[in-house]
Amino acid sequence: MKKLMLGNQAVARGLYEAGCRFVSSYPGTPSTEITEAAATYDEVYAEWAPNEKVAAESAVGASLAGARSFCAMKHVGFNVAADPLFTASYTGVNGGLVVCVADDPGMHSSQNEQDSRHYAIAAKLPMVEPSDSRECRDFVKAAYEISERFDTPAVLRTCTRVAHSQCLVELHEREERALKPYERNPQKYVAAPANSIKRHIEVEKRMEALRAFAETTGLNRVEMGDTAIGFVTSGTCYLYVKEVFPEASVLKLGLVNPLPVKLIADFAAKVDRLIVVEELDGVIEAHMREHGIRVDGGKDLFGYLGELSQNKLRKALGAALPAFKAYDETVPGRPPAMCPGCPHRGLFTVLSKLKLTVLGDIGCYTLGSGAPLNAVDSVLCMGASIGMVHGYTKMLGEEAAQHTVAVIGDSTFMHSGITGVVNLVYNRSIATVLVLDNSITGMTGHQQNPTTGLTLQNEPTYPIKIEDVCRAAGIQRVRVVDPQDMAATEAAIKEEIAADAASVIIVRRPCQMLEYVEVKPALFIDPDKCKGCRSCMKIGCPAIFFVDKKASIEPTLCVGCGLCEQMCKFGAFEGGAAK
Amino acid sequence: MTTSIMIVGVGGQGTLLTSKLLGDVLAAQGYDVKLSEVHGMSQRGGSVVTYVKYGDKVYSPIVDQGEADYILSFEILESARWISYLKVGGVLLTNSQKIWPMPVITGAMAYPEGILEKLSAMAEVQAVDALKLAKQAGSPMAVNVVLIGLLSKRMDIPEEAWLKAIEETVPPKFVELNKRAFRLGREA
Known part of the structure; x- marks a missing residue:
């Protein structure tokens, strides 16, 4: 039977067929669907980890227990997972261990376009690279064989066009693999200097053997x-x-x-x-x-x-290009924008109004950097906002701290924000952190995370509360606001940036795209009351536009959140949520 | 011989479902099929592009400038943006709907006038008001299936194959609505 499959679905199929038992990943475009698809096979235990380092360490542990194990990440996720993986190269594996890294040339959904092949060279790990979905499936199996034969983690490298292209894949049966018994072997698995010195010799022998393998393998x-x-x-x-x-x-x-x-x-x-x-x-x-x-x-x-x-x-190469006709006028760009009803819009409208320096992070709220909100000063990597706000305010002092905030999402906070908060407390920071809790990992397409109370399979689990984590870390000033209430949000931010202690404001409202979030009737604008002042346009809502110098609402896009109504001084908005 | 189709639109319009349905229909006809899509950031109301290619043997999953036999466009400004990907002699099938992009909403740029007239002078173009037809079928959400209907008329595949794919792809309670939408597009 042949099936159209995304490269990512085919990787998951390969895991299933190869007898993989353990998958742990953190979502990241273009790798996310691998783990979601793996979770659909009952024989494969799959989970979301809070970050790629924990995912990789969990997979190494499962391999030690004798299971064929796996974790997937986007290219920048490998930066986070690099620490355990560089040394797992020395310890080798028990059950086969395959790590998938998905590069994003062209940066369709990434902050850089690093080439992961350098990691394979630096960590001395074998790396296979499929061209399409069928090879994704086949190369997963080949990677497990390499991993077990050469006693090493093996890396599967994909890119956006492999991960997110679909082609026909013939399905095969699963090959069950019993757990390979764990035998205690500290010389191999305890990476202390005396052992690692000997293990490095093994690594170099392995690379020599792999170089010989490269000359004859059918992969080339x-x-x-x-x-x-x-x-x-x-x-x-x-x-x-x-x-x-x-x-x-x-x-x-x-x-x-x-x-x-x-x-x-x-x-x-x-x-x-x-x-x-x-x-x-x-x-x-x-x-x-x-x-x-x-x-x-x-x-x-x-x-x-x-x-x-x-x-x-x-x-x-000087070959003829196909003929084409281009449109001869400048076409306005269509950058991505926050969805109508997005809970981040209220917050960024406030930040934009207060003209604060906003050290941002990775997630849907990165879109707060675009026009007309233009509210974000920096975005670097997962979790960086909190470290950066610390260094920035330490150098520029109290005055700057009163005009600066860090902005980080719930999933990103769990990924690598917590250690930043610990640092704020430890090093006596007076910085203000806003945790944008929309109760889901949004940008990668709605994955559960440790704060949502649901697992990858949507089974209930303990919902870790961001406010509990912050208080436990020693933050004295922790409060929660609803960004839909812009006046209350503004007041809370003004108080916390003025405070001479580190503070965390949890800005909480679920993503409008979640199924359980109500879509309210669309608002409409009374053209007689609208003065054309464009105040409502400051929020950058895709559902509001201007016709004949008056604001108008597109009813198929509006979800009735009523944020625009809070901007209007003339009471021109009718219907919807607030009436 | 490979046929290349580009599906362009605005994130949230349902272009991914369209390419999946098209891919399933083509695979069921026995073709080698490749689809390429982009997930993540650009889906948030941005300009989105999906490629569908089929034939005896397809290599590259992407379509480059001057290579598309058909462009199926969900929005008229997107038709202008991507028209250079149409092969000479290719056909543009477009929704006439306008969705303002953020630079127009903020007033930084104007939404260009007379796009359809200009495009019609450049290539064979068929434009329909897919939003109106979708509403007529019962839901503004069915724009994508109206447009599949429009494309289906150009392709040598029996109507039953399309209807079967609709039955297999959409939830049972929306099947009749989507079949109506498909037929309205096909007859447009």
Whole structure:
């Protein structure tokens, strides 16, 4: 039976078929659906961890217990998980351990476009890279075989176009795997200097064995065709090459760390012009140059930025581009915006009004940086807002602290905000932190988290309260506000930024897109009362627009939240929530 | 021979369901099919694009400028934004609905006038008021299925195959509504 599957669903299918028993991940585009799909198989235990480091450590523990284990993360998630994984490279595994890292060339939904292949090289971990959904399934199985045969965690690298493309996958049966008995072995699993010195020798032996494996494995494949031009490529780039140059010779690399030498050199010798096609950094190219293999074109043709595509290949290699006609007028951009009824809108309207310095974080509320709210000064990485507000206010002093807040979501707070709060208390900060609790992990598409009281499978669990965590950490000033009440929110923020102690305001209202949140009747505007002052436009709601110098509401978009009504001095808004 | 379709619209309009339904229909016809979509940030009311490609053997999941046989557009400004992806001789099927993007809402830019006339001079265009037809079928949420109906007429696939896919994709209580929406699009 063949089924259309996302790359991510196919990875999950691969986990199921390979007998994987344990999955722990933190959501991150474009990796999120792997864990959601894994949770649909009864034979696989799957959970959301509070962050990627805990997920990776849990998977290492499950591997120690003898299970085929797995965790998935986006590329920047690997930064968080790097600590356990670099040393798990030394300890090796008991049950097979596969880690999926999903890169995002082109930054469709990310803050940078780091190339995860560098991690595989630095941590001395084998890495496989599938091109499409079918290979996602197959390469998961191959990665488990490599993991167990070479006693190492193995990394599966995908990218947005693999993770979020669908193609037909033939389904196979699950191969049950009994737990591999755990045998106590401190020399292997206790990473203390005396042991690690010996383990490093094993790591280097393993890499040597993997380099030999790279020369012969079926994961790397030569497709000889016209020898005038030959391509060395991997992943999604292979598909672009095949589409544009179907006759050319291709060396498709499925194992991207370690890379083969002889296989590439032999291929190079058979073709007249050798082109390396890879997105982001020139990892394959640098390897070839290091080993004295000729490269006739690579990063000099394609550069280091964003995704490749058919036309980028055509352009770089002088092939004819398809004809097209472009619209000859500037088309207004359509950046993403907070949804109508979004609970963040009320808060950012207040922050914008107060003209505070806002050190932001990663989540839907990053959208508070866009026009017309323009309310965010910085966004760096998960949890950074709290560390940054500390350093910023320490340097600029009390005066600055009275005009500065950190803004962080509920899931991001649980991910890596808590240690920042501990730091505020420990180092006598007077900073103010706003935790935007919308009761869900929003941007990645509504995943549960430790504050929501539900597991990945929507089963009840203890809902950890952000206010309890903050009080336990020693924050004396903790309060909760509803951002829908902008006046109360403004008053609370003014009080807390003026206070000479660290404070946390939990800004709480569930995401409007949650099923249990009521959609109220749309508001409408009395054109006789509307003076066209544009006050209601300051909130940046997609449901309000201007016709004939008067505000108007699009009834199919409005959810009746009534925030706009709070902005109007003329009582022009009718119906909806507040009436 | 690969046929390339681009589905463009505004996050929240249901473009992902459209591509899934289209993919299922094409796979059931025995084609090799690839779909590519983008999740996450851009779905929050941003400009969204989905690619659907089918044929004997499909390699790349994405469609580049000048490669689309059809563009199925959920919003007229998005038609203008993505028209350069249409092949010479390709067909633009577009909803005539206008949804203001944030730069227009804030007053930083004006919503361009006369888009449909300009596009019609550039390529074969069929425009329908899919929102009106969806409401006529029973719900403004059925815009996506109206547009599938519009596209279906251009493709050599029996009507029953589309109706079957609708039955398999939408919740039972919405099947009749969506079938009405599909037919209204197909007859437009």
